Amino acid sequence: MLSSLKPSPADPILQIMAEFQADPRPNKIDLGVGVYKDGEGLTVIPKAVKMAEARILESQDTKSYLGLLGDVGFAGLMADLVLGDTAPSDRVGAIQTAGGSGALYILMNLAREANPDATIWASTPTWGNHHAMAEGLGVKTRSYAYFDPKTRAVDVGRMMDDLKAAGPNDIVLFHGCCHNPTGANLTLADWERLTEMALAQGFLPMVDIAYQGFGDGLDEDAAGLRHMAARVPEMLIATSCSKNFALYRDRTGCAIVVSGSAEAQVAAKANLMTLMRITYSMPPDHGAAIVRTILTDPDLRKVWEDELTAMRTRMLSLRQSLADAMRARTNSDRFDFIADHRGMFSLIGATPEQVARLRDEFAIYIVGDSRLNIAGLREERMDEIAEAFAAVGI
Numbered sequence: 001m002l003s004s005l006k007p008s009p010a011d012p013i014l015q016i017m018a019e020f021q022a023d024p025r026p027n028k029i030d031l032g033v034g035v036y037k038d039g040e041g042l043t044v045i046p047k048a049v050k051m052a053e054a055r056i057l058e059s060q061d062t063k064s065y066l067g068l069l070g071d072v073g074f075a076g077l078m079a080d081l082v083l084g085d086t087a088p089s090d091r092v093g094a095i096q097t098a099g100g101s102g103a104l105y106i107l108m109n110l111a112r113e114a115n116p117d118a119t120i121w122a123s124t125p126t127w128g129n130h131h132a133m134a135e136g137l138g139v140k141t142r143s144y145a146y147f148d149p150k151t152r153a154v155d156v157g158r159m160m161d162d163l164k165a166a167g168p169n170d171i172v173l174f175h176g177c178c179h180n181p182t183g184a185n186l187t188l189a190d191w192e193r194l195t196e197m198a199l200a201q202g203f204l205p206m207v208d209i210a211y212q213g214f215g216d217g218l219d220e221d222a223a224g225l226r227h228m229a230a231r232v233p234e235m236l237i238a239t240s241c242s243k244n245f246a247l248y249r250d251r252t253g254c255a256i257v258v259s260g261s262a263e264a265q266v267a268a269k270a271n272l273m274t275l276m277r278i279t280y281s282m283p284p285d286h287g288a289a290i291v292r293t294i295l296t297d298p299d300l301r302k303v304w305e306d307e308l309t310a311m312r313t314r315m316l317s318l319r320q321s322l323a324d325a326m327r328a329r330t331n332s333d334r335f336d337f338i339a340d341h342r343g344m345f346s347l348i349g350a351t352p353e354q355v356a357r358l359r360d361e362f363a364i365y366i367v368g369d370s371r372l373n374i375a376g377l378r379e380e381r382m383d384e385i386a387e388a389f390a391a392v393g394i
């Protein structure tokens, strides 16, 4: 039976990661997969995480099952981190998941359960796994205009025009902050208009917020989402601790459902539990225990928030350095957008051939759609990188 299987295509981001790892050139530089790196090019474990792990090692006395919801304390804290006090707590249900991807998957499953005819709309472009996941679940997808390659900013007019066609059978997926892959983000005014559209047209907003704290700050990055959550009757939110807590491989995320009433919230949570049971049953605990330990201890929380601030500040300064280096190299302001974008990524506007030349001739790895991981840049190699970009004609 299994001989009928044909090899399926690799995920483009994970393929770049594997190619980079296999490249023996010592000067190689990884601007591909969305992993934060410090000034030494290392993805270190934050001090707050190490301290929490030490406490867990001391105090944890069982590895017995927790249940389908995972660590409920963690889930409540994540709902607070994302939503603040914007949505009434009896309408909010949160469940721990295996990473942000686990949250997206379980929420798409829930949406399909609630409405088998539902269509998920995603921005053009979006993180490749959004479409792949929905389609894998047999959920229809559509795209709405988002990025203007000329201005390198959000094309608000075209986005709103496209979304006029979204109605009660539709789920519209937004990036809460730090848009992946473009780096171009919605303003609070855009979120306000989209909220009005959701209310008038009846579509269900779904928000993927995998980079909270990487843009302008923990609260700032959630401001648009919170505005929406305070006004719409229902909302789905997928959040992740991969980046802001650097827990990548510990697979720590949370699915949050804002329901129309307290009763509907109870039903949504029960459905989430059933869906969890038939997928991977219970989520892994370690990362959630770390996050709960950090968020419930004021001292640890302060250590973590300071470390998060340092990561964000470094990315902002790298953005400015690259924009400056490109300005000097090209004698134009064409690349100033890099400093205006927020989060880990920018779409640099290279063709697939230019991306291949960067890899082959300069050992610089970026994703094929020309997405650049800002956190992979090195201050001391900025001129070299800008020169390579100019040399391939970007």
Ligand code: LMR
Pocket (backbone or CB within 6 Å): 013, 014, 032, 033, 034, 035, 127, 180
């Ligand atoms: C990325 O976009 O690079 C990250 O979210 C890693 C992944 O799983 O794709």
